[in-house]
Amino acid sequence: MAEEVSTLMKATVLMRQPGRVQEIVGALRKGGEDRLQVISDFDMTLSRFAYNGIRCPSSYNILDNSKIISEECRKELKALFHHYYPIEIDPHRTIKEKLPHMVEWWTKAHDLLCQQKIQKFQIAQVVRESNAMLRDGYKTFFNTLSQNNIPLFIFSAGIGDVLEEMIRQRKVFHPNIHIMSNYMEFDEDGFLNGFKGQLIHTYNKNSSVFENSNYFQQLQGKTNILLLGDSMGDLTMADGVPGVENILKIGFLNDKVGMRPGLFMAGSFIPVMGYTLCEVLEAQRSDTSHSLLGNKRYPVVRAVCTAQGMIWRSEHIIRAHTY
Secondary structure (H helix, E strand, O other): OOEEOOOOOOOOEEEOOHHHHHHHHHHHHHHOHHHEEEEEOOOOOOEOOEEOOEEOOOHHHHHHOOOOOOHHHHHHHHHHHHHHHHHHOOOOOOHHHHHHHHHHHHHHHHHHHHOOOOEOOHHHHHHHHOOOOEOOOHHHHHHHHHHOOOOEEEEEEEEHHHHHHHHHHOOOOOOOEEEEEEOEEEOOOOEEEEEOOOOOOOOOOOHHHHOOOOOHHHOOOOOEEEEEEOOHHHHHOOOOOOOOOEEEEEEOOOOOHHHOHHHHHHOOOOEEEOOEHHHHHHOOOOOHHHOOOOOOOOHHHHHHOOOEOEEOOOOOOOEEEOO
């Protein structure tokens, strides 16, 4: 039975296993940055979902909304979105049922983009001209990870060239960052003619994609993971990572908030209303001098907590939404 956590006084919080949550937080705090790695989604996780009530573009939308895409192509891409996005977020369909639809969506979108004669040099321009934004606190987040030599693995079903350019233009693309995404392939004249490697969509972000990479094998001793995402598909981003001892999964509820509370509880998601991530994590210990945020050996958590959203789990966790 879910039980109330009295230490979180500013919101209604129901947790199935509050003791287990404290164990995970304590283990991450004890391990410090020497044992930590971060795995994160990009679109609507590191980037913003909306600003002043207006939806911000994803890495795909940056191209969709740009001048380098024809009006006919834009209409076709929007039609694909309106058909497939409801399927992607449908709480009544299983991931297995969604898989073929996601492959269809990404494949059709890529085919349309390849017909647009997009040139490599245009990517920086369209990113600069877009209204895409990184989530509040991004400078502290990226810089803190870099300064403490904490690896950041960005696992995105978006367009790698676009999201990388977005990070570079904000001057936070540091050597500790490794990106796995859908990267464009250009011909000898600099025109887009395809996408490299295996297709990455919302629901195959797992070891099936990075199994041929030695990235995680190089991170011996990084046994604690902080995982950031915004969809059910992001839950599996750390699946297949060797030697994992502790994992805290933080997710941002961006869309269809009113439709999902029952599903969250049924799936062991724990609602926490009206909290920032800082407040939720701080509340894990009543003695803030020994809290996760107060520990100087763990500055990355302070950086993560600049964002507002949802804490959620893989096995246990907290789910928090800020209105």
